[in-house]
Amino acid sequence: MQITILGATGRVGREVVLRALADGHRVHALVRSADKLGLSHPQLTAIVGDAREEAVLERAVSGSSVVISALGTDGGDTLSACFPGLLAVMEQQGIQRLVTVGTAGILESRTEPGLLRYQSSETKRRSTRAAEEHHAVLRLLQASVESLNWTLVCPTYLPDGPYTGVYRTEQDYLPEGGLQITVGDTADFTYLEAVRGTFIRCRVGLAE
Template identity: 50%
Template sequence: MKIALFGASGRVGQAFIKQAAADGQFDVYALVRSQHTELPLPKDRIVMGNARSREDVKKVMKDAEIVISCLGTDGDDTLSATMTHIIGIMRKQHIKRLITIGTAGILDSRYEPGKFRFETNESKRRQTRAAKEHAKVYEMLKESSLDWTLICPTYLPDGTATGVYRTERNVLPEGGTSISVGDTADFLYRELVTGKYVGYRVGLAY
């Protein structure tokens, strides 16, 4: 089963590739910007290009059955611009399943109904630009007819997978303050296999 992966060179993307390679039931193809990016993938599964380019996005998505995005906000609108390409190509190619990494800021507030966490004091981050970009992607997914899952980890330090963490639909697990890169990739892989959270944001924390 072919997976088209975006954000492969990021921390979660690389951890996911290693987990998928260890399992062996998925063929991961990745779009990367630099030829110097080192990934544990066969050369013929690495596509050089820019995620802002629709043609480059289309190349890596050719014959894919699942799309995974671990893209960050990159300081601009690259995330939402790429997601526009991804959703459009998925519709044309009749690909239904999309799993993407977001941020805990776009989960629902527990204490102020109708607001995202980043709009309240529940979020410790004072800068909201990245959260607004992720929220834009969330709105795009809600309006699509795709089988999407939006994984929303809180503070994301480096660390290996323990497999022991909490998840909750649309809100952050109460008292959650962090989740490692390894466990975020672990949950991404579990969701890929189980599809338990189709149509939901998932709060992820210890």
């Protein structure tokens, strides 16, 4: 199977690339710089360009069965600016599986029903800019064509750390008492969800 990975040079994205290659998949990694990817593999193709440009996205997803986005918010609007074009290109090419990594801030609040966590007193962050970017993506996904089988992975605090295999998931909410989840475990769940499709057209909270 061929998998396209956006944000392949980020902490989670790079681990997903390695996992997909280890399982024998062909990978298209969309990057701004091939040098930054720092990987060489016969099954890996680096697509260099700006994720906000549809022509670049067309090349990146061409021939793929699955798209995984690990794009960060980087203080700008790259994430929300990319997604309208990405969804359009995927629909044009008949690609129905999309997994994107978001943030626990856009899960439902347990304490204030009707609000997302970043809108409620549950948030500990002074700035909500990143959550607002991910919320914009959530709105696009919720309004997308029914044939798009999307999953929005929402990890809580994300320190560097290896795969442990010890973590919990919950649809639309952060697992009770969840405080953190390693990069390795987040990448593991993201990759497995992309190929298995357990959570379809919903968010999934992720924590140890």
